[in-house]
Amino acid sequence: MRYDLKKELKSAFDVPAPTRKEQFLNQLDYPKASRIDFIKSQLGYIRKRVWILSFILFIGTLLGLYFSEVPTSFVWVVSSVLPFISLVSISELVRSSTYNMEELEMSCKYNLLEVTLIRLGILGLTNLVVLIGIMLLFMGKTDFGLIRLGLYLLTPYLLNCYGTLFVINRLRSRETIYICSGVTVLVSILNTMLRTSTNEIYTERYGLFWVISFIMLAALSAKEIVKMIKKMGELQWNSSLTA
C-alpha cells in the first residue's frame, strides 16, 4: 500500500480506545529468570560483612605470620578467630527467622529451603576458600603437616558450627543469634584456655584427641545441618500458628 494512502487512512479514522488491555496483559507470560540467574541474584543478598570479615581474617593471618616470631603459636590465635567466621555465616542462614521473613519466603517460587541451600553453598564455599588460603599461608611457616594444621584450625570452627546449629534447631526467635554469639565467644575462649593451660596441646601426644574431636564434631555438625534443612519445609509450631 502506498505510504500516502496509509497516512490518509490514519487521518480519516480515529484509533479506537483499547478495551480489556489490562486483562490481556495479565494473560501474557513474561520470561522467567533461570535457576542460574536466581543463584547469581542471591549472591548479591549476602551481607557485605561476610566478605569483609573473611578478607580481614585472611589479611590478618598474612600480616600476623609476617610479623610473628613464633608462627606455631599463631595457630591458636587464628583458630580462636575462625569460629567468628562461622558465626557470621550462620547469621546469614538464620536471617529469615531473625527478621520474620520466613513465611513470605516459604510461599515464593524459589522458597526458603532453596534460598537456604543456596546461601549454605555460597557461604560454605567462601569459608572453604578462606580456610584453604589460611592453611596455605601457614604451610612452610610451621612444622605441622597439612592434616595436623587442618585439625588444629578446623576443630574449634566445627565445635562452633555444631554449637550454633544446635541452638538454631532448638530455639527459633529473633534472639537466637545473640545466643549463637555467646556460643562463639565461649568456643573462642575455650580454645584459648586449652592452649594456655596445656602447653603440649599441639604435639603428637594429643593427636588422637584432635582426630576424634574433629570426626565427632564434623558428624554432629552434618547431623544438625540435615535437621535444619528438614525444618525449613514448614513453619515451626508455636502458639501463634493456631490463630
Added chain:
Amino acid sequence: MELIVDRLTKQFKNKIAVDRVSLRLKEGVYGLLGANGSGKTTLMRMICGVLKPTSGEVKFNGIDVNEEEFRDSLGYLPQEFGYYPEFTAFDFLLYMASLKGLTRQRAKDKAMELLELVSLTDVAKNKIKTFSGGMKQRLGIAQSMLNNPKILVLDEPTAGLDPNERIRFRNLISRLGKNKIVLLSTHIVSDVEHIASTILLMKDGQIMHEGPLDKIIGAIEGKVFECSVYSKTVDYLIANYPIVNIREEPDKTFLRLIAEKPPYETAVAVPAVLEDLYLYYFNKEVSRGE
C-alpha cells in the same frame, strides 16, 4: 482455573485448628470471615504451603501445593511479616521478585508499577524501618502481586490501613477478582461485605456457611429486631439475646438484637446485614472474651 481444598485438617497437639475443610474456588473474591482463633490463618497458611496439613490436600488446576509450579501461581500476604533492616521499599520488592523468579529488568519495571499502585513511589528509596504500619501493609500487598499471581491469598490485608486506604484497597481487590482467585481473611465485616463475591464463615476450624451475601444472610432473615425499651427491660434482653447494637436515647435504650421471634412487644423485624449474622454466630465468643 480451580483451587481445590480437600478435607484439609490441621491439629496442633490437642487442638484442632482446621477441621476437614473442603472448598472449590474459581475466579472471584472469597472473603473468609471469622473471629480470632477460628482457624483462618492456619487454613490460609496450608493453602499457601507454608504449613503442612495433618491430613487433606490442596491443588490448583491439578498441581499440588508442594510443587514449585503451584508457588509460581501464588501471591501471599501473611498476617505479620518482617523485612531485612537494610532494605528500602524498592530493594524489598526486588528481593521478593528474585524469589518469585522474575528477571532483573522485569522485577524493576514491576516494582515501580506496584509502588505506584500502592502510592509508595515517593518513598521507594526510603528504608522500610521508617515506614508506618499502613505503609508496610501496602508494601506487603505490592509484593504479593509481583508475579501476577493466579491465586492471591491475603491474611488480614486491611489491618493498619486508614479508611481512605481501605477503600482504595477494596476497589483494587474487586478489580483483581475478575481474573484471579482472591482469598482474603478478615474479622472486619464491612470489608468482606463490600468486596467478596462469596463469603466463607469460619468457626472452630470449620466452614459454617459458604455463599454469596444474600444467601448467607438468609440464615437469619426475619430474626433481626429493633426496639427502644426502658432500662429494666434492657438487662433482660441483653441477658437472653445476642445484641448487635445498643444506643442510649434520652429516656430509653435502643437495641438491635437477634431472636427467633419478636423478643418484646414493640420490637420490629428489620432486614438483616452481614454484621448481624457474624454477631449471631460469634456472640458467645464475644461475651466470653469480654
